[in-house]
Amino acid sequence: MKNVCVITGGGSGMGLAAAHIMGKDHFIILAGRTASRLESAVKELRDEGIETEAFAADVSSRQSVEKLAEYAAGCGRVRALIHCAGLSPHMGDARLIMQGNALGTVNIDEVFYEIMGEGSCILNVSSMSAYLTPQFIMPKRLYKHALTDIEKFLKKIMGFIRLMPRSQQANVAYGISKNFVIWYTKKMAEKMGGKGIRILSVTPGNFETPMGRLESKEASEYIKYCAIKRFGRPEEIAELMAFCASEKPGFLTGADIICDGGCVASGVNPLKNIL
């Protein structure tokens, strides 16, 4: 049976960079909403001799994720899931961001839990906004609803976000959604461990990807606080993702790994001036 690696958001940026590495010993399934983007990524990988297929899917739709999982299970043993799909503040309003990032992660992790098993790994992707958004804003007490009633979770979280100034709602939604991804990853570790699945999150700082370029005006503000004063290259985080998803770190689960050129470590909170 083939070892399969599913990469959401695999048509561009970090996901595509991870596919180049994971493709050396996995059959790659690239998922995203835009078929044309996925097709050009598939061509790029096949030109390198990587076995890959595209599957158009929207992670915020449970039905769409179920179809993706069914397709992936039919291709072989799903050994790795790298969940890069995400929306930043320039890509949608607060609701769309919360649905793409928080609900998308719950959908992906819950559905793939059913078809993955011993020796496999789920890797979620957060953001340093999870750490840089002032922590007193994070409605952590609401996160638990995602485990039992996802509609209630979304309703309560959106009610909370609407209390913020309108101009900041998308930014706040992004920070909360990515803080939730870290919380959820840790929360799921024990359940996943019962099936021999490891689950981790990786937290990127600023990277040279289509999303990173869209956010570059705001992101450039952070650079001066980082230990490494430049944007990260997608292949630098892709190497970390591929290592985490491989069988080598077999004891690593329920953890968040920050890859941000030392920005969070600086202790600086660049958002405090605008909130």
Ligand SMILES: NC(=O)c1ccc[n+]([C@@H]2O[C@H](COP(=O)([O-])OP(=O)(O)OC[C@H]3O[C@@H](n4cnc5c(N)ncnc54)[C@H](OP(=O)(O)O)[C@@H]3O)[C@@H](O)[C@H]2O)c1
């Ligand atoms: N670049 C940075 O500086 C940075 C910093 C912190 C965190 N991150 C996180 O890193 C991850 C990867 O982002 P990237 O930088 O590689 O940006 P990117 O190239 O824009 O990748 C994001 C991908 O997600 C897909 N996507 C968005 N919404 C989706 C949905 N609902 N269902 C399925 N696919 C969806 C997009 O494809 P479609 O639009 O075709 O669906 C796109 O391929 C994201 O989770 C992002 O939040 C990035």
